[in-house]
Amino acid sequence: MKVRSGFILLSVLTIILTAGVCLIWKPVLWSLVVTAPIILIGFYDLTQKRQTILRNFPVLGHFRYLLESIRPEIMQYFVETDTQGRPINRMFRSLIYQRAKDVTDTVPFGTQMDVYRSGYEWMDHSMYAIDKKIIDTKPRVLVGGKHCRQPYSASLMNVSAMSYGSLSKNAVLALNKGAKMGDFAQNTGEGSISPFHLEPNGDLIWQIGTGYFGCRTKEGTFCPDSFAEKANLDSVKMIEIKISQGAKPGHGGILPAAKNTKEIAEIRNITPHTDVHSPPSHSAFSNPEELIEFISLLRERSNGKPIGFKLCVGKQQEFIEICKAMIKTGVTPDFITVDGGEGGTGAAPVEFSNSLGMPLRDGLAFVYDTLVGYGLKDEIKLMASGKIFTGFHIARALALGADMVSCARAMMMAIGCIQALECNTNSCPVGVATQNKSLMSGLDVNDKSFRVANFHRKTLKSFTELIAAAGVDSPEKLERKHVNRRIGMNVIKKYDEIFPYTKANSLL
Template identity: 65%
Template sequence: MKPREIFITTAISILLFITIISFFWKPILWSLLFIIPLILIGIKDILQKKHTIKNNFPVIGHFRYLLEGFRPEIQQYFVETDMEGTPVNRIFRSLIYSRAKNENDTTPFGTKTDVYKIGYECMTHSLYPKKQADLDPNPRIAIGGKNCKLPYNSSILNISAMSFGALSQNAVLALNKGAKLGGFAHNTGEGGISPYHLEGGGDLIWQVGTGYFGCRTVEGNFCKDTFKKNAMQKNVKMIEIKLSQGAKPGHGGILPAAKNTEEIAKIRDVKPFTDVHSPPYHTAFSNAEGLMYFIQQLRELSNGKPIGIKLCVGSKEEFIELCEAMKNTNISPDFITVDGGEGGTGAAPVEFSNSLGLPLREGLSFVVNALKKYELKTDIKVIASGKVFSAFHMIRLMALGADGINSARAMMMAIGCIQALQCNTNKCPVGVATQNKSLMKGLDVNEKYIRVSNYHKNIIHSFVEMLSAAGLTKSNEINRKHILHRTGPNKLVSYQELYSESV
């Protein structure tokens, strides 16, 4: 007999059995409260045509979907090893949590990393380490080129772009208050400057994307009047023009009407309860020289604040065109944020996340090489934005030429993200990536903002310790010879050999 026939036969038999027994023992009728719903579920399963499993295996077919729903949790908590978890493995998750809570972050009994596995990386140290007392405990970089009137003295590690809307108001508040307490900057993401970005009083990097949220006309084009109004806010220290992001380069987005509340609409300068499209391209410019003049326009409208661009490297020829445009127009950004193809986001097509854009280290090394070739690197600071969880992650990017680092996922974990991978469902269980008020209530801003500051302080402390161990005193002394990469069972090569300095 087929499973559905077994179900029908069993259901009929049980009902007949209960009916007969009820003549002698009435309490058995209470069992129908459990049995009738199961029979109704089975009948519904047989009649529906959407799910073959349920149709072929009434009632018991639901267990397949139940187990599939628990699979990510089972994988994370019971199956994966300390090194296997993705996107962030357990070792780094634990490190972030420990540093955010100011707990012991040391490890016993030696490394769990296979140091003879191809891809292993390490930093060379010196026989003559520097005294840590001689090093700056809070290294910073000055961002602002020759045309910048208001340069920004930035921490070497800041919070990467995450919009209000993608993050909850409590998450944004906790990040911003943490940035204020720790003396570092918070990138708004392309969703505009929300009240929660301002309430904490932290330094802001205002990101202007293709939707021009916070500085747009009714038609969705750039509006210089609203831009100037927002750019002049004292919390805004730098402005970043987003050309593309690593998780979905060349891909636009849509804010569905259901999520476009009156609050979000006001922040983004759009009509509430309407679909809002964020195109994959800018309408304020269409070529390299146009971008340079747009940078100049924003610099003038902001009274000389640092203006930068963010991109994930795709076509190398197009970045070379940007460099040539900088030389031809004598206009250049004050900073360039390089994102990697492995970048994170709340939601992106799988093909874009997995298969578009250069990985961070390749893209970063190319950008630095190109800027040096065109003699532009002196005035332009390069910021690397990617999977940065430890001081070594920072150092290896600086070895490739980064002046500063942006991190998003580590900062999310500092305020409680557990990598539930529910960012795109509005069901984040810890209230970080959701607009569900009942879920975001669990994120205590007054508790979590201190953890953001703690994490930043502790990773910078480890960074300074590593500098000291390498015999260095400043972050700009790190270069490609300091990082070794295993390419074979008995061969380690430096980044100097691995990443060509030619363009």
């Protein structure tokens, strides 16, 4: 990288120039009092592995950490705001970093939020709280319906879909190695299975997108034979059909030419160094019955592994028609991932990210209630995806009907993402979302994999402590009545009032 190589070159030139000049004018030796410590600090930055910013930007990177260290005192002068000018709390970002680094994650001075603002949410605790020691801190969920021959025991929290190509090689390696250490799964994203997903041997959820990368013909249509080859890899535990994603539903994706290296092109079976677009919809199916047939085909060619699909809820009637097709054919997916319109880690058009797609809580409640109303929920597990950061976010999703969750943004932060907003420029300064070899080399896989495992472990631990305080001894027993939301200054409603339950089989 230019900064790294520039520092080394400048250091060498400074030493040579100082040595040469001091032969003529000895007082120049005093300049070493200033330059020598800077040079030594820079070379230490280059060799340490815990902080990517310092590896990629020796010496200069310390200014960022200096500002970060005094941030609590100057926060009132640097308040982040949303599009409507309202302050955004930074607590979640700091919490992720703390848990990933396995340092103290408690906070002083009480609640960090305005508890009287509309939208504030909380859980009811119990006078008869349960001893947290009796609750499993590593809860699992068995995924696999009546047609599944290879059910998978999944962790309650997993890594959401992020492709190799969007992410760097080192980022994928760190996430998968962390997943292996923590015994949870990594979703490959629609960019197919790369060697870096397989090297650490962590569990995979293989996502099949509209571009059918990794299982496509030369024309870009689905290829059953190449699918079967990858689907039967030992690392692949579940297979997910991506219908839509929260960041840009109905838009499709793009891999910029700058990121489309020869290696990525071979993995995806595409032409290198070109912009690659994923279509907005699938060519393998165009109606609910064809989707069900596609699910059956994937289940057959994968020898009975769990098959599901991911969607951001749009037109509700379209999902209802899928449920009707399940009843008509007797075939159901093993899981459904509900992505929120507020989710997404990559670049997307502003209109799509802000104004298209149902938010997670609304979409999740709708999907759960519809499945229950049609008598289908017992066969199908629900996964929630969309800004899942904390134990409370997990509890809230489960209360609405999810069986498990996945997160992308938080996992990116665990491996060092600082939200530099350079995801679409190939110049991510911490080597997470780039194919620039110099930048990605600053991301140390071993150190960051421990951080991924730490974040997963400590977040699930906080979740189990939270439900224990609420008097709930199992994740399956969380209900909507456990979560409160402030609607106005004097109006508070429980989730079962905001999202009333649908009676089982009532829609039949």
